[in-house]
Amino acid sequence: MRLAYKIWLDNNGKVFGDGPYDLLLRVEQTGSLSKAAAEIGMSYNKAWRLIRSMEDRLGFPLLKCKAGGSSGGGSEVTSQALRLMQQYRALREEVENTLEMLYTKHFNNKENNG
Structure with missing residues (x-):
């Protein structure tokens, strides 16, 4: 058995999570x-x-986007997006560590495993 979960940020609807981060x-x-x-x-x-x-x-x-053409287009992540990504990654890591600790506390001891 293992712990499974999803986290995301919500602002009148899902606004940011693992998929958008990726x-x-x-x-x-x-x-x-x-x-x-x-x-x-x-x-x-x-x-x-x-x-x-x-x-x-x-x-x-x-994103900052450049239209295509002879030199090709492209996209660049904005500084605000980079900050959001850093904050989300840090939050996700802390949530993961905390949930794993709680899972171990409640499910990985001899009393709970029968």
């Missing part, structure tokens, strides 16, 4: 929303709608 992390690594979406098996249009929805709920831009 997408933005991949944009940061690839410099492209299109490439990031492809890496996780998401269409570009769905990724774009997700970004716009999050920006509307958060009240700040997550």
